[in-house]
Amino acid sequence: MMGSKQMPDRKELRDYNYAVAGHNLLSLESASFALAWHLYLRHNATPALRLHHANFDDSSAGTLCTPDGELFIKPCTQSEIDFYQSANRRHPEFADIMPLFMGSLLLTDPTEKTIDEAVAGVISHAGDLKTSKEEIVASVTEQVAHATAATQQKEGGAWVPAKDNKIKTDTAVVLDNATFGFKSPNILDVKLGVRLWADDAPQQKKQRFDKISAETTHGSLGFRIAGMRVYRGSEDASELDEENYKIYDKDYGRTTVTQENVVDQFRKFIFNKSAGIDEDLGKAVCAAFIRDLQRVEDILSRHESRMYSSSLLFIFEGDGEALRSAIEENNALIDAEAGIGQAARTTKRVDSGIALDDEDELDEDSDLEASLPQIYSLKLIDFAHAEWTPGQGPDENALTGVRSLLRIFEEMA
Numbered sequence: 001m002m003g004s005k006q007m008p009d010r011k012e013l014r015d016y017n018y019a020v021a022g023h024n025l026l027s028l029e030s031a032s033f034a035l036a037w038h039l040y041l042r043h044n045a046t047p048a049l050r051l052h053h054a055n056f057d058d059s060s061a062g063t064l065c066t067p068d069g070e071l072f073i074k075p076c077t078q079s080e081i082d083f084y085q086s087a088n089r090r091h092p093e094f095a096d097i098m099p100l101f102m103g104s105l106l107l108t109d110p111t112e113k114t115i116d117e118a119v120a121g122v123i124s125h126a127g128d129l130k131t132s133k134e135e136i137v138a139s140v141t142e143q144v145a146h147a148t149a150a151t152q153q154k155e156g157g158a159w160v161p162a163k164d165n166k167i168k169t170d171t172a173v174v175l176d177n178a179t180f181g182f183k184s185p186n187i188l189d190v191k192l193g194v195r196l197w198a199d200d201a202p203q204q205k206k207q208r209f210d211k212i213s214a215e216t217t218h219g220s221l222g223f224r225i226a227g228m229r230v231y232r233g234s235e236d237a238s239e240l241d242e243e244n245y246k247i248y249d250k251d252y253g254r255t256t257v258t259q260e261n262v263v264d265q266f267r268k269f270i271f272n273k274s275a276g277i278d279e280d281l282g283k284a285v286c287a288a289f290i291r292d293l294q295r296v297e298d299i300l301s302r303h304e305s306r307m308y309s310s311s312l313l314f315i316f317e318g319d320g321e322a323l324r325s326a327i328e329e330n331n332a333l334i335d336a337e338a339g340i341g342q343a344a345r346t347t348k349r350v351d352s353g354i355a356l357d358d359e360d361e362l363d364e365d366s367d368l369e370a371s372l373p374q375i376y377s378l379k380l381i382d383f384a385h386a387e388w389t390p391g392q393g394p395d396e397n398a399l400t401g402v403r404s405l406l407r408i409f410e411e412m413a
Contacts, residue, residue, distance in 0.1 A: 068180075069177055069179075069180050070176065070177055070180045071102060071174055071175070071176060071177060072099075072174070072175045072176065072177040072178075073105060073172050073173070073174050073175075074172055074173050074175065075169050075171070075172045076169065076171060076172060076173045076384060077169060077171070077384050078171055079383075079384060079385075079386075079387075080173060080382075080383045080384045080386070081104045081171060081173055083383040083386045083387070084098065084101040084173060084383065085101070086388065087101075088101055090388075091303060091388070093299055093302075093303075094299055094303050094305075096299075097295065097296055097299055097378075097379060097380050098379060098380050098381070098383075099175040099176055099178060099379050099381060100175060100176035101173070101174075101175060102174040102175060102176065103173075103174045104171055104172065104173055104174060105171060105172035105173070105174060106170065106171060178313060178315055178377050178379055179315060180374075181373070181374035182315065182317050182318075182374045183317060183319050183322040184231040184243075184244075184275075184317065184318045184319040184322065185231075185315050185316070185317060185318060185374075186228075186229065186230050186231055186269060186270075186314075186315065186316055186317075186318035187227075187228065187229050187313070187314070187315050188225065188227075188228045188269050188313070188314040188315075189225070189226040189227045189228070189311050189312075189313055189314075189381075190223050190224070190225055190226065190311055190312045190313075190314065190401070190405065191218075191223060191224050191225075191226040191253075191309060191310070191311045191382075192222065192223050192307070192310055192311060192312060192397075192398045192401035192402065193213075193218060193222060193223070193307075193308060193309065193310070193397045193398055193400070193401060194213055194218055194219060194222050194397055194400055194401075195209075195210075195213065195308065195397050196209040196210075196212065196213055196218065196308055196309050197209045197210075197308055197309075197385075198306075198308045198385040212254070215254070216253065216254050216257075217253070217257055217258065217259055217262060220259040221259060221262065221400075221401065221404040222397070222398075222399075222400030222401035222402075222403075222404050223312075223400075223401030223404060223405060224253045224254070224257070225248070225252060225253035225257050225265065226250055226253055226311060227247075227248060227249060227250055227252075227253075228247075228248040228252065228268075228269055229245045229246070229247050229248070230245065230246050230248075230268060230269055230272060230275075230318060231244060231245055231272070231275050231318030231319060232244050232245075232246075232272060232274040232275040232318070233245065233246030233268065233272060233274070233275075234246045234274070235274055262408060263408055263411055263412065266408055266409075266412060267282075267412060269314070270282045270285055270286060270316075270412060271412075272318070272320075275318055275319060275320050276319065276320020276321050276323075276324075277318070277320040277323065278320070281320060281323060281324065282412070283412070283413050284327070285316050285323075285376060286409045286410075286412045286413035287413050288316075288375070288376050289314065289316075289376065289378060289409050290406065290409045290410060290413060292376075292378040293378065293402060293405055293406045293409060294406065296312070296378070296380065296402055297399065297402050297403060297406065300394055300395055300398060300399050300402065301394045301399065302394070303388075303394065303395075304388065304389050304390050304391065304392055304393055304394060304395075305386065305387065305388050305389055305394075305395050306386065306387055306389050306392070306395050306397070307380075307383065307385065307386040307395055307397075307398050308385040308386070308397075309382060309384070309385055310380060310381065310382045310383060310385075310386060310398065311380070311381050311382045312378060312379070312380055312381070312401075312402070312405070313377075313378070313379045313380075313381045314376075314377075314378055315376060315377040315378075316375065316376035316377070317374060317375055317376070323375065325373070326373035326374060326375045327375060329372070329373050330372050330373060330375060333372060
């Protein structure tokens with residue numbers, strides 16, 4: 001269901017740089033834009049926002065969030081917005097495994113006359129806040145100058161991949177921020193599929209992506225680790241960033257992870273004594289992800305769609321002490337609620353110490369669910385090349401990766 005949260009004040013947007021390396025939603029090097037927005041409704045009542053900005057970098061520049069971090073703004077193509085909207089309207093069960101869709105942004109020329117009223121400020125590359133019209137125009141123009149198309153296919157010419165992986169777009173999608181509510185979230189982006197290109201891709205792109213698939217776990221397992229960040233993921237302080245994270249970039253999944261060592265690489269994401277996550281606690285997290293992966297497999301198996309280069313985004317609390325506390329509070333709340341005498345309700349199931357709602361109770365438990373601390377999250381993301389395909393059966397290309405992931409987590413649990 002489409003989100004019902006209140007849209008933020010137009011002067012409150014901030015840069016979002018809480019990132020997983022190699023993931024085009026959560027960028028480590030996002031350009032620092034603090035921009036205001038103007039809210040209006042489209043003909044279908046979807047919240048849409050007019051943001052004064054220009055070209056965005058799909059892998060970094062232009063990624064925004066609200067001051068409290070609850071909403072996430074990602075530059076994207078119109079086709080991705082269309083997929084979110086159609087999922088909410090016609091495939092609510094499928095939409096439930098996607099990030100909560102809040103609406104879309106429309107991006108306009110930052111030099112137009114209304115910029116003084118519409119733009120609160122822009123943070124330049126140097127980090128200082130620009131507030132006057134002249135400063136804003138100069139700063140945005142400078143940053144936009146660095147944004148080029150991710151794929152440049154001139155009429156009659158060959159497809160050429162851009163080295164900086166940037167796109168040209170005038171739209172962005174507004175989602176709930178999956179990392180909101182965690183103290184120190186561990187984040188893993190797993191790109192799904194053996195085949196990575198859509199039917200309309202240029203031949204050169206197909207050949208390039210086929211080569212990537214053949215040389216990585218895409219070909220053997222149907223997925224690849226696209227990026228990962230692990231709280232206190234190394235005992236060597238020099239390998240950690242300023243927030244005590246070890247970052248694994250996109251090359252990690254291409255050059256280090258193989259079919260033979262893949263389970264050990266996933267263990268680095270889950271099990272971490274340095275952060276207080278021992279074997280028992282890690283196995284509890286694995287059991288929770290297994291339950292959600294089974295649900296993703298079930299939903300994909302019952303829907304006819306095709307998704308290329310989509311990902312599963314795994315998030316869980318990476319601080320062992322905070323994770324234990326969240327699990328204890330979660331279970332205590334559920335135990336307390338079960339004792340209130342709601343006889344008509346089905347008893348909660350408990351997997352490896354983490355109490356979880358039965359699927360048919362989620363709508364009834366919205367108040368309780370909102371009060372629970374964050375423990376983990378699994379969402380299907382990135383739908384630039386996704387469509388519904390009635391009559392063609394389920395997406396076995398994506399399901400190959402989901403089933404491989406299930407086997408890996410079952411082995412770790």
